[in-house]
Amino acid sequence: MEFIPQMEPLFGSEEKEALSRYMDEGGWLTEFRNTAEFEKRIADYTGSRYCFVVNNGTISLTLMAIAAGIKAGDQVIVPNFTMIATPNSVKMFGAEPVFVDVERETLCMDIECARKAITPKTRAIFIVTANGRYPKAGIEAFQKLCDDNGLILLEDSAQSLGSWYPNGKHQGAFSLAGSFSFSAPKVISTGQGGAIITNDDDMAYKLKRLKDFGRSGGGNDVHDTIGYNFKFTELQAVIGNEQMKKLPWRVERKKEILTLYKKLLKDVTAVSFFDQDLSITTPWFIDTFVEDREKLQQYLKENQVGTRIMYPPINKQVAYNVPGEHPVSNMVGQKGLWLPSAVQLTDEQIKHICSAIVAFYSK
Ligand SMILES: Cc1ncc(COP(=O)(O)O)c(C=O)c1O
Numbered sequence: 001m002e003f004i005p006q007m008e009p010l011f012g013s014e015e016k017e018a019l020s021r022y023m024d025e026g027g028w029l030t031e032f033r034n035t036a037e038f039e040k041r042i043a044d045y046t047g048s049r050y051c052f053v054v055n056n057g058t059i060s061l062t063l064m065a066i067a068a069g070i071k072a073g074d075q076v077i078v079p080n081f082t083m084i085a086t087p088n089s090v091k092m093f094g095a096e097p098v099f100v101d102v103e104r105e106t107l108c109m110d111i112e113c114a115r116k117a118i119t120p121k122t123r124a125i126f127i128v129t130a131n132g133r134y135p136k137a138g139i140e141a142f143q144k145l146c147d148d149n150g151l152i153l154l155e156d157s158a159q160s161l162g163s164w165y166p167n168g169k170h171q172g173a174f175s176l177a178g179s180f181s182f183s184a185p186k187v188i189s190t191g192q193g194g195a196i197i198t199n200d201d202d203m204a205y206k207l208k209r210l211k212d213f214g215r216s217g218g219g220n221d222v223h224d225t226i227g228y229n230f231k232f233t234e235l236q237a238v239i240g241n242e243q244m245k246k247l248p249w250r251v252e253r254k255k256e257i258l259t260l261y262k263k264l265l266k267d268v269t270a271v272s273f274f275d276q277d278l279s280i281t282t283p284w285f286i287d288t289f290v291e292d293r294e295k296l297q298q299y300l301k302e303n304q305v306g307t308r309i310m311y312p313p314i315n316k317q318v319a320y321n322v323p324g325e326h327p328v329s330n331m332v333g334q335k336g337l338w339l340p341s342a343v344q345l346t347d348e349q350i351k352h353i354c355s356a357i358v359a360f361y362s363k
Helices: 013-024 033-046 059-068 085-091 111-117 139-149 201-210 234-245 247-264 293-302 327-335 347-362
Strands: 050-054 075-079 096-100 122-128 152-156 178-181 194-198 286-290 336-339
Touching: 013 234, 033 050, 033 194, 033 234, 050 059, 050 201, 050 234, 059 085, 059 122, 059 152, 059 178, 059 194, 059 201, 075 085, 085 096, 085 122, 096 111, 111 139, 122 139, 139 152, 194 201, 234 247, 247 286, 247 347, 286 327, 293 336, 293 347, 327 336
Parallel strands: 075 096, 075 122, 122 152, 152 178
Antiparallel strands: 050 194, 178 194, 286 336
């Protein structure tokens, strides 16, 4: 058996042929019709009025926060278990991320922890729909918490393409705005890339200008606001459009992969999964809590299986080093392990991985 990486993107002949066609047409590579098509595909899929794509899923968070009116010195409540891009995206312009713990069952923000963290300086809550899951309390409860306290709710749904809330809204499409990432390991990839979706006209107006130097429109160098250059490229959009066509298959296969893992590991008490409702959500990565994590990782590596340690608690990362004990995110730091999760994993590979895990715990 060849080495099974924890993750690898999947691009096919469709992407290659579409790129080749595009190059034959002599485009400028800068964002144009293919980008507009990609934005429309994401807006349609997520049921949003507007979608703006940008160069990555960190900048999309930053732009979304700036457009929403978050400013330097404001506090933004974020989960202590997330990719570090979530807090960094607001730190970038001088806002202060405030870390709160997540729920054991979903690894999404714990609403009671969020409630306790609100101060007069709090401006927003950034919810992260971890691996396509949503908080047990419900996204509506977070909206109410924000409304009651005059806060802005925003969704970091980087990992959630193909995942909905029980109320029928696509993740990222519930609050003022939501953000996605198309980095290499994501549900679909354009190499790098991010998107912001919103139904709000004012947000859309601001986002469009923020990503294009604050241009008033039409490519003219007339600027009524400050903006930057966070534009996309047609090359990425051409790939993104092909990836979007295959999204329904990718979503289904991700669900099958988790179902097979759960079936094959159901008797292994040392491995546990999180609460993932596969009727409406799509597992991006196979996330688990495992006993003896480092030894298991080593054993799996010797058996040609790649794994990845889940995000350590952010407040304890040297980059932040903020005091506080957050038991669930601490537990992720000790037990969280991502198993191989690529959409192209075969059933045979999953059986091999699970047999190795069973063998490890039977020793
Ligand atoms: C929850 C979350 N937010 C933000 C990001 C950042 O996205 P990007 O890598 O496209 O900047 C990621 C990517 O891993 C993520 O998982």
